[in-house]
Amino acid sequence: MNLLTVQDLTVRRGSRATLDQASCSIAPGEFVGLIGPNGAGKSTLLRAALGLIPAAGRSSLARLSPAARPKAAAWLPQAREIAWPVSVAHLVSLAQNENQNAPEVIAALNRMDLMAYAQRPATGLSGGEQARVLIARALAQDTPLLLADEPTAGLDPAHQIGTMQTFATLASEGRGVIASLHDLGLAARHCTRLIVISEGRIVADGAPRDVLTETLLAEVFAIRCLLSDTPEGLVVQPLAQLSKP
Numbered sequence: 001m002n003l004l005t006v007q008d009l010t011v012r013r014g015s016r017a018t019l020d021q022a023s024c025s026i027a028p029g030e031f032v033g034l035i036g037p038n039g040a041g042k043s044t045l046l047r048a049a050l051g052l053i054p055a056a057g058r059s060s061l062a063r064l065s066p067a068a069r070p071k072a073a074a075w076l077p078q079a080r081e082i083a084w085p086v087s088v089a090h091l092v093s094l095a096q097n098e099n100q101n102a103p104e105v106i107a108a109l110n111r112m113d114l115m116a117y118a119q120r121p122a123t124g125l126s127g128g129e130q131a132r133v134l135i136a137r138a139l140a141q142d143t144p145l146l147l148a149d150e151p152t153a154g155l156d157p158a159h160q161i162g163t164m165q166t167f168a169t170l171a172s173e174g175r176g177v178i179a180s181l182h183d184l185g186l187a188a189r190h191c192t193r194l195i196v197i198s199e200g201r202i203v204a205d206g207a208p209r210d211v212l213t214e215t216l217l218a219e220v221f222a223i224r225c226l227l228s229d230t231p232e233g234l235v236v237q238p239l240a241q242l243s244k245p
Contacts, residue, residue: 001028002025002026002027002060003026003027003028003072003073003144003145003175003176004025004026004049004059004060004061004073004145004147004176004178005024005025005026005058005059005060006022006023006024006025006045006048006049006057006058006059006060007023007057007058007059008021008022008023008056008057008058009021009022009023009045009048009049009055009056009057009058009059010022010055010056010057011041011044011048011053011054011055011056012056017200018041018044018200019041019044019045019048019055019200020041020199020200020201021057021201022041022045022057022197022200022201022202023057023202024195024202024205026145026176026178027176028144028174028175028176029171029172029174029175029176029192030171030176030177030178030192030193031167031168031170031171031176031177031179031190031191031192031193032176032177032178032179032191032192032193032194032195033178033179033180033181033187033190033191033193033194033195033208034046034178034179034180034181034194034195034197035180035181035182035184035187035194035195035196035197036196036197036198036220037198037220037221037222040197040198040199040200041197041199041200041201042149042180042197043078043149043180044200045197046075046147046149046178046180048062049061049062049147050062050069050073050075050147051063051064051069052075061073061145070141070143071143072143072144072145073143073144073145073146073147074095074138074139074141074142074143074145074146074147075138075147075148076134076135076138076146076147076148076149076151077149078149078150078153078180080130080131080134082122082123082130082133082134083123084123085121085122085123085124086121086122087118087119087120087121087122088109088114088117088118088119088120088121088122088125088133088136089105089109089118089119091122091133091137092105092108092109092114092133092136092137092140093105093140094137095108095137095138095140095141095142096140096141096142102140104139104140104141104142105140107139107140108136108137108139108140109136111136111139111166111169112132112133112135112136112139112159112162112163112166113132113159113162114129114132114133114136117129117133127154128154128155128156128159131151131153131154131155132155132159132163135148135151135163139166139170143175144175144176145175145176145177145178146167146170146175146176146177146178146179147177147178147179148167148177148178148179148180149179149180150179150180150181150182151163151167151179151181152164152181152183152186153182160183160186161186164186164189164190165190167179167190168190168191168192171192178195184212184217184221184225184236184238185235185236185237187208187236188208188209188212188233188234188235188236189232189233189234189235191208192207193205193206193207193208194206194207194208194211194212196211196216196220198219198220203216203220204216204220208234209229209234212225212227212234212236214227218242221238222241222242222243223238223239223240223241223242224238224239224240224242225237225238225239226239
């Protein structure tokens with residue numbers, strides 16, 4: 001049974017479709033990378049799938065009641081702000097009724113390398129550290145599905161890799177993850193599947209090696225890349241910006 005199914009999901013702003021008849025599904029065990037240029041519709045797809053913005057079409061999550069939805073999916077938005085100087089452990093525990101000793105809270109702190117920061121005020125941390133705290137809070141919700149909008153933005157390289165490995169581990173444990181990403185190298189190495197969105201439409205959906213072709217990278221991202229198969233997986237290195245036709 002799929003954790004998320006969207007069919008012909010469409011979002012309009014005036015006469016313009018920012019998301020145009022998007023259809024896809026996420027199954028248990030998948031780590032899906034949602035990639036595309038700025039303004040392509042990645043965030044819109046995630047928000048519409050959750051029922052956070054008005055949309056035509058169908059979303060299995062949006063059809064759930066407000067009480068049932070947080071049990072089915074956790075949401076990590078792109079905008080990150082911690083307003084109150086509560087401890088890191090307290091903030092993460094909000095996902096578990098403020099039980100700082102809940103196994104889900106401890107596991108999330110460990111996954112995001114935050115145990116040493118557990119009793120520090122979250123507002124006193126750096127931007128990247130705060131981002132990891134908010135990822136941990138989403139993980140502590142312990143839902144079958146995680147939707148994350150640019151989760152690696154602002155993280156140092158080690159924690160970018162660590163976060164992607166954590167999401168891949170969640171998928172290997174039978175959960176599902178869909179995350180919008182701009183780093184094509186991280187997406188290629190860690191995701192089981194990529195969905196490419198351009199100008200509001202899904203233009204490719206499949207395994208990273210099948211999706212990330214020279215032609216698609218040129219047409220969608222206007223870049224030339226080095227693509228290399230290595231023992232550790234596909235390596236994608238952008239080399240040059242191309243002129244759009």
